[in-house]
Each structure stands twice: as C-alpha cells, then as structure tokens.
Amino acid sequence: MAQNDYSNMIAADVDAPLRLEDISIYYKTAKGRVQAVRGVNLALKAGESLALIGESGSGKTTLGLGIVRLLVKTAVIQGSITYRRDQKEVEVLDLAPEALRQFRWQQCAMVFQSALNAFNPVLRVWEQIWDTAKAHGWRDKEAVRKQALDLLNFVQLDADRVINAYPHELSGGMRQRVLIAMSLLLNPQVLILDEPTTALDILTQRTIITLLRRLKEEKNFTMIFISHDLAIAAELADRIATMYGGRLVEVGPTDQLFYSPRHPYTLGLIRAVPTVTGGFEELSSIPGSPPDFINMPSGCKFHPRCAFATEKCSQEEPDLEPVSNGHYAACWHWREVKVEVDRWNEVRAAAAN
Amino acid sequence: MATTAVTRPSAEAAPTLRQRLRAFFGNYVVRKILKALITTWAVTTFTFFLIRLLPGNPIEQFVNQLIVTYGIPYNEAQDQASALFAIDFDRPIGLQYLDYVRNLLRGDMGMSILSPGTPVTDIIKTWLPWTIFSVGTGLILSFISGVVLGLLMAYRRDSLFDHILTLYASIMTSVPNYLIAIIVIVFFGVQLEWFPIAEMRGVLSPGIEPGLSWTFIKDAIFHASVPVIVYTITGMGGWMLTMKSSTIGVLEEDYVTISRAKGLKDSRILTSYVGRNASLPIFTQLAIAIGFVVGGSVIIESLFQYRGIGFTLLQSVQRRDYTLMQGVFLMLTFSVIFANLLADILYSWIDPRIRLEDQG
Numbered sequence: 001m002a003q004n005d006y007s008n009m010i011a012a013d014v015d016a017p018l019r020l021e022d023i024s025i026y027y028k029t030a031k032g033r034v035q036a037v038r039g040v041n042l043a044l045k046a047g048e049s050l051a052l053i054g055e056s057g058s059g060k061t062t063l064g065l066g067i068v069r070l071l072v073k074t075a076v077i078q079g080s081i082t083y084r085r086d087q088k089e090v091e092v093l094d095l096a097p098e099a100l101r102q103f104r105w106q107q108c109a110m111v112f113q114s115a116l117n118a119f120n121p122v123l124r125v126w127e128q129i130w131d132t133a134k135a136h137g138w139r140d141k142e143a144v145r146k147q148a149l150d151l152l153n154f155v156q157l158d159a160d161r162v163i164n165a166y167p168h169e170l171s172g173g174m175r176q177r178v179l180i181a182m183s184l185l186l187n188p189q190v191l192i193l194d195e196p197t198t199a200l201d202i203l204t205q206r207t208i209i210t211l212l213r214r215l216k217e218e219k220n221f222t223m224i225f226i227s228h229d230l231a232i233a234a235e236l237a238d239r240i241a242t243m244y245g246g247r248l249v250e251v252g253p254t255d256q257l258f259y260s261p262r263h264p265y266t267l268g269l270i271r272a273v274p275t276v277t278g279g280f281e282e283l284s285s286i287p288g289s290p291p292d293f294i295n296m297p298s299g300c301k302f303h304p305r306c307a308f309a310t311e312k313c314s315q316e317e318p319d320l321e322p323v324s325n326g327h328y329a330a331c332w333h334w335r336e337v338k339v340e341v342d343r344w345n346e347v348r349a350a351a352a353n
Numbered sequence: 354m355a356t357t358a359v360t361r362p363s364a365e366a367a368p369t370l371r372q373r374l375r376a377f378f379g380n381y382v383v384r385k386i387l388k389a390l391i392t393t394w395a396v397t398t399f400t401f402f403l404i405r406l407l408p409g410n411p412i413e414q415f416v417n418q419l420i421v422t423y424g425i426p427y428n429e430a431q432d433q434a435s436a437l438f439a440i441d442f443d444r445p446i447g448l449q450y451l452d453y454v455r456n457l458l459r460g461d462m463g464m465s466i467l468s469p470g471t472p473v474t475d476i477i478k479t480w481l482p483w484t485i486f487s488v489g490t491g492l493i494l495s496f497i498s499g500v501v502l503g504l505l506m507a508y509r510r511d512s513l514f515d516h517i518l519t520l521y522a523s524i525m526t527s528v529p530n531y532l533i534a535i536i537v538i539v540f541f542g543v544q545l546e547w548f549p550i551a552e553m554r555g556v557l558s559p560g561i562e563p564g565l566s567w568t569f570i571k572d573a574i575f576h577a578s579v580p581v582i583v584y585t586i587t588g589m590g591g592w593m594l595t596m597k598s599s600t601i602g603v604l605e606e607d608y609v610t611i612s613r614a615k616g617l618k619d620s621r622i623l624t625s626y627v628g629r630n631a632s633l634p635i636f637t638q639l640a641i642a643i644g645f646v647v648g649g650s651v652i653i654e655s656l657f658q659y660r661g662i663g664f665t666l667l668q669s670v671q672r673r674d675y676t677l678m679q680g681v682f683l684m685l686t687f688s689v690i691f692a693n694l695l696a697d698i699l700y701s702w703i704d705p706r707i708r709l710e711d712q713g
Binding site: 070101102103104105110112117118120121122123136168 | 607613
C-alpha cells in the first residue's frame, strides 16, 4: 500500500473518536475471495456526521458492519480501527469477545435498515430495552425506565403506550424511531445508521430525517450515515464519502462534494437524481453496473463505466489526492471533471434564470 | 353503531340477546371448544358404525375360538357363547347407537363384551396410566433432547456434529419406530443379552403391588425402560430436524443480528431471542404429539408385551370386543382433540401476534 498524503493525514489524526486505517474486508466463498472493502482510510471528527454513499454493492454496509465487527463468519477484516473516548484508545479489531460485547451499543451503536424486523416479536419494547441495559451492567430498573421514556418522548412517540407495546403493534416508522431511541439509551459516542429511511414511505422518511437532524443538533453524536440517497446525505451530513468497488473514491465537505464533485462517479450519482428546478433532459444514469467483486477490473475500478477514462485509467489505480481544502478525490482526470462540472453549473444557473 | 346510538340511546347500555350470543360464539376459545365437541361426536359416531362393519362379531370370534381350541361342534359352541354373553345383535343398529350415546352422555361406556361384568371404564383406568407413563416419559425426553440438539445443530451448521446428527435424525424419522424396537429386541435383547428381555415383559413383575413404595417405582421403571428408550431415540429425530430448520430461519432474522449489535450476552440471545422464537412452531407439534401419547403405542407395546392401552386396544380389536374398542377409540379421539385444542390455546398464549389477530 503506497503511503500518500491522504492516508498519512488520517494516521496523524490522533484525536479522532473513530479512525479507520487501511481497512480491507473480504469474504471467503466457494468461487474465491470477494474483496468487498479495499484500503479504506477515514477519520471521524468529534460530533461530525459523515455520509457514506454509493450504489448497492459498493461495500458501504460491509464497512459499517465491520466497524462493530458484526460481519458473517466467512468475512475477514484487516487493518486498524482505533476508537477513542475520554483519552482512552482501543483497537476495535483486537477486542476480546467480552470487551467487544461491551463496546457494542455502549460506545458504538448501529441502527439498521430493516427496522420492521429489528425487534424480537415475542418481547415487549420495554423488555428489549431492559435486556439491552442489563447486558451493559445497569441494575436500576427505574432509572432505565425513566431514561427510556425520555428517549421515546424525544423521538416523538407516545412513550407510555409504546414502551408496553409488542413490536407488531407499532408501525414501521414507529419501530424505526424506537430503534433510534434505543440506540441512544447507553449514550454511545458513535452512531452508525445504515439506510435509516430506506424501507419507509416518503412522509415517514421525512419524520425520521427531521428526528435525525434534531439528534445531530441537540445531542452532538458522532454519526455515520450509510445511504444511497443523496438528498438525505446532503441534508444530514457535514461530510460525504463516496464509495465505489469497495474503495473511497471521493471525500469532502457536503457543499463541495455536491456542487463541485471531482470524481466522475460522484458526478454520475448527482446527475442521476432529478431536481425540482431542472428538466428531465439533465437526468442521466451511470452506464453499466457495479463491478464484479470476484473479477475486479484492472486499474481504476470505475474506468469501464467512465466517460473520462483513458488508457492510464485501465492500468493504474489512482489514490485519493487533495483537490481543494479538505476535499479529496481518487481520479486521474479530476481536472477535466472540474471543467465539465463548471460548464454544467453554468448551464443550470442559466436555466434557473 | 353510531346511528343506533342516535335513534335508540338506551340500546347501547343493554346488548340484545343476539349480540350477546354473537359475542359468546365469536370468542376464540369458545369457538375452538365448540369445534372440538362437534369433532368428538362425529368421530364417536363413525367408530360406532365402522367397528360393526368389521368382519365377524364377538360371538363369532368366540365361537371360532371354541371350535379351534376345544373341537366343539358349531351349534354347541354357539349355545355356550349365547349363554355367556348377554348381547342382542338383532336389535336395530340405529337403536343400539341411541342406547350407546345415551349411556355415554351419562359417562357410562358399558361393560366389556368379552370380560362380562367388567366396565370398560375400569379396564381403561387400569391400563391407561402405564401407557401415559411410558410414552409420556419418552415424549418428554425426546422433546427436550431433540430441541436442545436441534438448536446446537443450527448453531454449528455444517460442522461434523451437525452432519452426523442430521443423518441420525433423518434415519429416525424415516424408519418406523417398531422396526427400531425389533432391532433393539433382537440385537441388544436376544443376541447381546444386554437386558433380560423376557423378564421385562408386562408392566410389573409378578407379586408387586402398585403403591408408593420404592420397590414398586423401581420395578415400574425397569419394565418401562426399554420401551421408553425406543420412544426417545426414535422420537428425537423429528424434534431435532424441526428445531434445526426453525432455528436456522430465526438466526437469519434481523433482530438476532441487532441483539448482537446491542451487545447482549450470547446466553440471553440463545434463549430469549433465538430459542424462544424458534420453538414457537414446535409447541404446536408438541401439543399434538401429546394427543398421540395414547394411540401411538399399539405396535411397540405389543412387541415388548407391555400391557398398556395400546396393547389392550389390539387385543380388543382381535376379539371384536365392541364396547371396549369403542371406549379406547373414544379415549384416543378425546386426547387428540383435546391436545389440538391445547395447541391452539397455548400458541395464542405464547405468541402475542396471534392473540391480537383474534380480538378483531
């Protein structure tokens, strides 16, 4: 692994609550290794929210599961995950089972996509909350109950009713909110939200997004949003990281990534989303499909689908390099992308007038 | 409802008889019990007529026996038989049926035809406990071991442990249990002489009186042990396979992954999250299996000469003891139907989702 400016910068960020260094994850299958995540470097700042975006199969969920070490047995994770709280550092990948169990939810909670099925159908919400608290050493039932009621109120649920309900008595949106409330129960430092709004209808999505926004503003958690939905990422994230073929291809502040993308893949993702002001003629999908993880293309993994691709792209894989302050992209041709983006922005500005 | 309230405000307070009846019959448990009663009646009626369609009647069977064993001429034998049994087979069958039902409603199953003077209820009372004891013990042992092993098999899926036990379980579910019983008798009992197969016949050794004494308990266990082992090792297979597949299904559920993400202890996840949900479908089966405790023993009891209700049933069928057959069949029906009723009620009690659906 070539050391470069970006990974050096990550390694130097010793104050980060969560620091991923050179994370690789592969699955052992009958057909061979499936390399789902390759050499990801990422450091989260305290209190920031970072969105991890990409198509299905870009490795974003695998990365999220890897952080709390919930990958299936056939998966192998390499690299280093450093977690830091109150001046104490732990290497997550070295945690013993019992310490790992304590780490989960108490330090790093993960809210899953499929909240519909997130609860044990035979236990009441309260029993599941108490189970969680008890597993982390809480003994005071009254205190936990009070805390749980507060959190359920915070997520705007009828706390007294919901806490005694069975999961099937709650709607999908309510369950998602209960899960979010539960994730806050032990006051973790890091929250990972894997597609928190995907399975919900549009109005419920809105409620959840508003809720997550309040969470970000009022509770100051460090959050990772995993999403394929750019609009949600734009609304909730301070920074966005684009993943493609298991790699980070672009990282930067939300505004910059949105208005001045420097990687053709990010640009493609943005163009694939219709805007209210723009016409349909501007819409374009990214040709082709995500790469086959067993037979990865050579060079830049995106080159077979890229309009900017040249000979070099099919031979050498670019590393993340700075394109502006705090904004990195892994593309040989980011300058050409810049020209294209500027032209496009002009067209849009003209159309808006 | 709203319009009624406007026009007749008093009607809200006192529901009409019709509404009350509807509420009563709409109740889940009441509905199930009614169905059970109707089924019992139907089966009782069918058995009454069906056993009379069997070739030969008790007198003929007895006459044949006399002719074969003592070489008495037919006429003489028939006179003897008629003198012994006070039954009138010329009475129209419909009236016989009405008599039967009338007596049954009073709890009277009649006298055994071939053991004159002995009420059928007494015979059942004497032999039924032995079957409940042996088959019941076998069922409990096989259920517990099957569920635990099935759970472990699912946890260690594709390991050697899983492969060996799956093979064992498949053999046990596909081979009838009486074949296993024969293997046990011939191989372990007769050839290897691991246990005294001849001494173990019957439910008790001669001279031992039922009572709360250690000798009695020891002897009862001694006589029941081999049948119980057979019931256990054969019954286990089904429980193992069902529990395994059910657990595999549950292990893939999101709430199991999430419970791990929540940092719950493995033991807690195994019992309350995986075990409890995986055993839901099994409880219904257990309740049904309880129903077959009474009837599931006919061949095994004959093989081991273990005198329980199954053995009694086989004898009564061979000798066409109509009243005894009716009695035992009624017991079988009753236990199966009751077990199904229990299964329904139990399931609605352990799975909150079903409870709610039926309140609507």
